[in-house]
Amino acid sequence: MRMRLAIVGGGVIGLTVAWRAADAGHHVTVHDPDPGRGSSWVAGGMLAPVTEGRPGEEAAQDLGSLSLERWPDFATELSAAAGRPAGLRTQGTLVVGLDPGDRSELDHLVQWLTARGRQVATLHADALRDAEPGLAPGIRRGLSVPGDLAVDNRALLGALQAAGERAGVVHVAAPVADPAALTALDADQIVLAAGARVADVLPGLPVRPVKGEIVRLHHRPGALPPPTHTVRALAHGRHVYLVPRDDGLVVGATQWETGHETTVTVGGVRDLLDDATAVLPGLAEFEFAEVIAGSRPMTPDGLPLIGRVDARTVLATGHGRNGILLAPITADAVLAELAGEPLPALAAAAPGRFA
């Protein structure tokens, strides 16, 4: 049955649902004053349920792994539909620690991941250097996690917009920023994909903003080549990740519980640059190309809110650090819900679980 579907929010979740729904034959409008921007534009683009995982967040890891399984086909279909690359990189992830405390923490992570059946290998000296020659000389041990991938978030957003347009998605620039605007939407079904702002539209939803800053570095002539793998590091207890792009890399990410503000701080940029150049010293010669902050939509348990909340409204929000990773499975779940066939795998993300 062809329905009129209004999607509130044009980030990676909203655009993925929009493309899939339009492709399935629905009449789709996306309501966002600035689609393809917001926190999806800021993101690092890691598809990394293994290395993002931590004890106590098993359900989030399992959901991430389910979505990652869908990613290669998703990227292939999207590229074909958009007529441009989806930006997927398949080189895998390395994880390193700078000091003995960091390495001890990684050892515990390996034990937990191995017990959960995840593919993790420890690399020493030469093997580590062969994988990523630019690592600081003092880093003599690391983890290889070949299954954790990455995607160029801006290429992805561009491809999603192109594929959506080809499938007939209509963009509406007027914001849907409060409950009255939501009620006024002329649609058979509504998908709420408003990220960290979703509680403005549906008050009481347990989604809060967690600011993250990222720095984008460009390669310069004469500088060492950028890394080919995603490199995650613990730097004296602080997490940093370095995600390759065609023209350099993205370095992230700070986490600040400072409400709806996306000011870039001196301390945040300082820490990112200190940690990144401690891991890959050659980055000091790269261009400091951009710094930007966004708001992750976080829930109390680190799992998103995906599912129906009333006869006309389906939630697809609260993806925290993992909106891009979870976009394929979220879109599958929303389309299944709209077709009246909810996905059992998504039970852990049911919107009513905090009630």
Added chain:
Amino acid sequence: MRMRLAIVGGGVIGLTVAWRAADAGHHVTVHDPDPGRGSSWVAGGMLAPVTEGRPGEEAAQDLGSLSLERWPDFATELSAAAGRPAGLRTQGTLVVGLDPGDRSELDHLVQWLTARGRQVATLHADALRDAEPGLAPGIRRGLSVPGDLAVDNRALLGALQAAGERAGVVHVAAPVADPAALTALDADQIVLAAGARVADVLPGLPVRPVKGEIVRLHHRPGALPPPTHTVRALAHGRHVYLVPRDDGLVVGATQWETGHETTVTVGGVRDLLDDATAVLPGLAEFEFAEVIAGSRPMTPDGLPLIGRVDARTVLATGHGRNGILLAPITADAVLAELAGEPLPALAAAAPGRFA
């Protein structure tokens, strides 16, 4: 005698000469595609001949001190002529060192400055903290140099443009970027104030670009107040300066001999932020508002090139780190030269001295 005066370059030197010359009754054109920008827009704005000085550069210090004497009246006249503030700050400068080696270097600087009759006082613990409460707790000793001032470079450029327009200065956007364009200028006299690009126009001039990066920080609600003094520091052998602005401060400056390129580097930004927050830890909470690089026009001996080079051409360039400091005396010298009364004090800056 009213003459038609063409000024090549609309940085602080060109704009200052333009305003003064138009005010003196000349018909003035300023040739620059983007006046008020370039390295003057990037500058920290220190008026600091005492703390910029170093042994072997006595003539540059003396020239700087002569120009600094002119600054208070210059700022007053400019503000009145422009109808807006010139941006002068009169709070003076503190100099600190982070480690014993840094402090030893500062002790030598004090000896040299004292021998040269410059006003320098050593402040200890409480007196230093009273002067600048945000200094890192480990900094227990510093120099107070009340005579070294600062100016908001962008307020200054805005005031110079406004005063120039009121005095009748005409702006020409077409670039004068090579000898042919210089020859083609329809003017009685030409002032070459093209900064680091001057050798493109007059090949063979001993002026080379030295890149500098600066970071601009804005105060945020809840953060400690910005410093009131200019704070210069030696941080493990590396120089950093922190120059107050109404909305925060400017942190500079790196020095790179990398030719005509103004790419901002990761290592440059990292060092500036590391050093700035080591001196004033509260800056970590400030907004990282802007980073930008410019090219200082450096000469082999650190003194500018001011004076006549042929019957129609007067040089006013090569000011290195001190273009803003030296703007008043440079304009006085150029106007005296145009009137046929060269300033004896400018002999050290004579363009022919390298021939």
